[in-house]
Amino acid sequence: MNNIKNISIVFLVLIGLSFGSCSDDFLNEEQNSRYSTAYFDTPEGLEDLSVSLYGNIRWHFGFEWAYGITQYGTDEFTNANDLTNEMWNTYDNRLGPVGATTGTGAANGNATNPNALWDEMYYGIASANTIIAKAPTVITDVKVRNRVLAHGYFMRGYNYYRLTAQYGGVVLQTVPAQGVVRNFTRATEEQCWAQVISDLRNAYNLFEGEIYTYGKGITWTKATAAHFLAKALLFRSSERNNSWNSAYRTADYNEAKDACSYAISARGALTPDYNDLYSRWTGIDCPNEQLNEILMAAGHNGDAITSGRFGNRTYNYFSPQFSSFAGGWVARGVWIGSMDFQRCRPTEYSYAVYNHVNDARMWKTFKTVYGVTTLRTPNPNNVALGDPAVVMILNTKADNTYNGFTFGASVQNPTWKDVAGRLPAWGGASGARQTTTSGSLTTKVGQYAPASLVLYQNGTYVAPNFKATPICNFYAGINKTDDGSRTGERNDAHRDVIMARLAETYLLRAECYARLGQYGSAMADINVVRARAQWKAGENRSYYIDGSEAFKVNPLNTGTAATNFVNANLNMNTYYLSNPGQPVTTAASNLQLTSFPANLPAEDEAILSQIGASSDLDRALNFILNERTRELLGEYDRWETLSRTGTLIKRTKLFNPEAKFITAGKHELRPIPQTFIDGLLNEDNSNLSDAQKKAWQNPGY
Template identity: 60%
Template sequence: MNNKLRNIGLGVLALSAVTLSSCSDSFLDEELTTQYSTEYFDTPEGLEDLTISLYGNIRWHFGYEWAYGITLYGTDEFTMGGDNTSWIWNTYDPALNPANYTTALGAPNGNCPGVSALWDEMYYGIASANTIIAKAEDVFTDEAKRKLCLAHAYFLRGYNYYRLAAQYGHFVIQNEPVNTVVRNFTRSTEEECWEQVISDLRQAYNLFEGENFTYGKGISWTKATAAHFLAKALLFRASERNNSWNSKYIEQDLKDAIEACTYAINARGGESGLVANYSDLYANWKGVDCDIEQTDEILMAAGHNASSATIGRFGNRTYNYFTMQFRTVTAQWTQRGQFIGGMEFQRCRPTEYAYAIFDHVNDARMWKTFRTIYGINKIVDKDLAAQKGLRLGDPSCVMILNTPDDNTYNNYKFGNATGNPTWKDDNNVLGNGAGKWAPASLVLYQNGQYVGNTFGTTATNASNFFAGINKTDDCSRTAEKGDAHRDVTMARLGETYLVRAECYVRQGEYDLAKADIDVIRKRAQWKAGEERDVYESADDYFETANSTANNTFNTVNEAGETIAATLIEMNKWSNPKKNTYYLSNPGLARTTAASDLTNWTFDNLPVEDQKVMDKLGISDKRERAINFILNERTRELLGEWVRWEDLSRTGTLIKRAKAFNSEAAGNITEGKHELRPIPQSFLDGLKNEDGSNLPEEELKAWQNPGY
């Protein structure tokens, strides 16, 4: 689904060839065609086709390394694993500058996200939106169709402008279709840019007619979608990053944001609109277009399916980024393949903060998000297997997520298979036999010290052995490195509650804020009857078409024989339905009782949150409350593509990165790194109307501080 009306490069806005999707079946039908001239958009059918193609623009965000590089790296939640493809975004090295970091400039490979990537791609969608907005009044005689297409156009333009403002601060406001080369623009201020974002999203909010799922529930943008992002934009304008100019907006923006959130929440059923089981947001994905992709909680998603015709330019590659290097650290006891939901690219390694911010006993989200066990799917050494009692399907990687006050494992030896680790499950907690040894194992704390980053086969500061998250896992891939088929959730009601809660805090309405937060925390509690050490994941599902007897994978059994196992067998052996809940909470009696996460106040925060406040040196009640919500956003939204913007918005990026991301701490600089550099490729193309170069001072005025 590639819609390119304007190519932005070297600072030039120009009309380029049009490609768009057919809408014969759905907006995911990506049979691309260039048979249409721009005159086609003077017809109702053409303009609706162009509207449907807007959904393709958002898939860009999840096609390559920028998915995590510009949204998660360099924050308190994630740092690098053993791969340094996008290292400049995590470390804020001087190589993160207006020029794209290429191999010619020293990049380790050609995949590092360029600072121009988001800038360029957002304008492709903006160009299409501009065409729809300019033509809709004259083209449509059907009022309902006109409003629907305009609502989509204003929403996509507002969303794309939102991403530009959040990352770069200011951008080019271009609201008219461009048919000629443009070389000079007026530099808009941040205040003007946020006004544009909010105006577009408000237009979309007013034009959408309720929750009319015109293009498919769980995918289509509706009034609630526009309301959610309108609220986020209003809150952004009212937040700390804009303190130098936003005072006249704050009071009304917070009121309007609360109103927008309230609409979205009520329109999607209030608390009953939330998925009841947190696992059903991500872990229990059961295949293409399954039920969890169609829930009321999802407000916006980048759509994908299994048709080869829908991959287009940007398939879903997010399954690559959160998984540790299980094959390497187990010395091949766990083989990789499409029968495991993630590839071992180990880009995003959770920080100590990301583990420690959870209540390890009572918060089910932790154990429904982190994957802590992989299974043996190949017997590497039959004699060792016989000695240790190992079988196919036994744990090969065991990751114990304990807490600093746990001394159980102080004298145990952990490590990867090549280091001959000696930890074993003496008490048969995992249920695969007392005294069983795992080829690779880790623990977070020994003797009160964090050691979770010291395991693996790479350097400590780039460990390739960690417990990753499962929110992007997809076992339906037709090949090990094939595109994922699942949708990527971009906004959901769980976040809407937290946005409204933050608005309430900023108004001093702490009781209302707590009520909204507790809606989310109640869902996060263990429900009565839940087994806490049962792990559910998208790995439990395996596409039938990939699991036939003829679709095999060569492995080795306990007798040392090479066998052709079916992929469904490999899937079963690789993915034990267990987690390390009881190993991580040693001494805790087995229970299926409900837990409670609502026993807190803003004056008496949970222990894990108070530790964060102490480390950050925060005592002011309002600041504590905002940081508590940031912590809650981690627990609820970990890895969901919003963290860098949240921290930049709230003025907490520098402090939190320095406190919790040692790789970022050395370079990150206040007054500079809260914004991204304006791309040099754009600046180089700016000219006077007569084609002469702009004065140096004018060019400098375009660039963000510090670059």
């Protein structure tokens, strides 16, 4: 492509760049502008700059882009009634190079612009370039130099991974900019993946094993680099790049497999209980944030530096609008670990992909019960504080138990009436609260619940019909971001955001084995992940917990707030209501595959039949995509995974009815930001012609 020029600061290392001192905790970074760029000509300056790279990854979870560019427009999530980033889910004409504003049809001013990721990734790349250029001559201590270089290569490789995964070929700037750089070339996607892989290989070779070098917290190690090296190798040799990647495939699959093997051997077994990864988050820097399974996390705590512009906002995005459809019986507050911003609504596929009886991940992920926190008038059913207010029954298509029952959202007005009805076989006769060892859902038989939902009636998916707004706002949200440590209803969360963990590494290696035709080895890795997903002997299947538990040690947990916490968090799910006829049991379950990719579980066979997957490889890859949903639902990489594997268009069309305008040959890539293209100049400083600008843009935009 033609050489071009750009007036942009994104490739500059700016005076006043935020970095931190080498302290016991890499999160204790201080905003500091007292240093000039000359500081980066010292060993201390470069080490501080390498610590500051951890701040760049926090950006990914600080605003609406967290879900817009990663979760929307896939088979797993669609939009609810909030339409902030609707265009990223529907793929309508507002998803374009310019970005949507209220003037061009966006619901509000918070819509994610295509330049958000572009700009922020290049800020991190600029810092990494300075480290990589200067460290070999500035730092004489070999261990320190290797550590600093490993961080620089990892950040540059990771950021270019994100850019290339989203946009395809991008600008490769691998040396520090001197002043304002005005001459760039857009690299091909093949060149970009070569750069990503080279950087991550360098990081992998330079990291000193699993030594944590920057204090407490999940810091980048050799296993982190290995994990992302494997992802980059798989991306280069996956279906999106089939037009040019044939020469790489076998070698890439084998290298990716070996990289995964290092991470798996270095970090050991998966943490035994899926709840420990997300649900048992009990407060800032709790032990569960230090699990060996976690390979990379965006670090957050109570320090001011991890709030505000780079704060954790993810608790806003996965919960339904419970304060509305519950008719006011459930109020928002810090005691509930989420805000009901109703951004990400699970699709029918995201419920149906689980084995509802035997897969514990389903019941440790979806929140299906909220307790009454506020009494309303009139109250003809004598609803009491702490009664179930919102009850979501996640039954299956074959279940006919609830065909004749009336469900729905509560209506609160002067002529209020019960539209939800009384729930059948609602638990046992005991009035005791749920405990980790009690049997079934323990509350009153036939108890009234102000708002209730069921997935299927008469074999039809009816869940979207139970709503209080034009688009469904009533659904079972996921709990992986809930945070009861907030000091205000809308204040930032304090929990880390997991960006990579060992269970995904197993699934990546399984994919490598499948692509190499080694299906027995692939099945063995999948079964490791599924073994952790099984109910263990003695587990109470109707017990539920989430990050709201952090409120127990929150200083706000006094007086009315403490009472509301007890009322809101009933520690129960709807396992037995959702699986009618399932006897109360604390026996272990079994999810182990005995053949692969033939004779898969019924829930997978149903999905593969819809997709039309028939060859062994197609069945294997789509099964692994299903397993990734069950294990990694809501963990911010679904769009990239589907785009990589060439399944984005088919699976999204099949399972996301709102994605009406998704188009093959266009939406596998994101639009190059128009702000970037408009800043480009020719060699003679003239503006680009319309034809030149079009040549810079991805197809279809």
